[in-house]
Amino acid sequence: MAKILPIIKNPSPLLRKKSEEINPEKIKTNELKELCADMVKTMKEEDGKGLAAPQIGENIRLIVINTKDGPKIMINPKITKRYWAKEWSEEGCLSVPGFYGKVKRNKKINCVYFDKKGQKTKIQAEGLLAFVIQHETDHLDGILFIDKAKEIKKIKAI
Numbered sequence: 708m709a710k711i712l713p714i715i716k717n718p719s720p721l722l723r724k725k726s727e728e729i730n731p732e733k734i735k736t737n738e739l740k741e742l743c744a745d746m747v748k749t750m751k752e753e754d755g756k757g758l759a760a761p762q763i764g765e766n767i768r769l770i771v772i773n774t775k776d777g778p779k780i781m782i783n784p785k786i787t788k789r790y791w792a793k794e795w796s797e798e799g800c801l802s803v804p805g806f807y808g809k810v811k812r813n814k815k816i817n818c819v820y821f822d823k824k825g826q827k828t829k830i831q832a833e834g835l836l837a838f839v840i841q842h843e844t845d846h847l848d849g850i851l852f853i854d855k856a857k858e859i860k861k862i863k864a865i
């Protein structure tokens with residue numbers, strides 16, 4: 708059974724480390740499969756649009772994203788192209804609870820990653836999916852949305 712994992716909150720130094728690539732040979736191990744299942748469950752439980760491994764204390768390049776077609780697991784995601792057009796996107800983060808802000812992101816990107824079966828996959832993402840991939844891959848480089856946001860707003864304490 709998948710577990711709900713505790714989320715690391717800002718200002719933990721764990722959120723500021725650059726995460727390491729996952730050896731593709733490890734993708735099909737039970738350990739990684741379990742971690743992916745736990746991350747998906749945690750993301751859904753916390754109602755996040757995505758979750759990056761450093762947010763649950765794992766210093767590896769793994770993100771999960773909630774899409775309308777179900778959860779997407781992206782291993783070693785790399786943005787290979789950023790189209791020039793940008794747009795402001797309203798963002799929050801499970802690791803920065805209670806805060807929201809506007810971040811300028813590329814509207815369209817190309818991305819390569821390994822899926823949960825170890826298949827190398829290329830996608831072109833636009834709009835919300837592109838913004839979420841950029842937010843989550845920033846986590847893998849130790850970057851939080853508050854580093855880039857303007858008009859950071861605090862909502863009422865929960």
Ligand SMILES: [Zn+2]
Nearest residue numbers: 799800801802
């Ligand atoms: Zn985040």
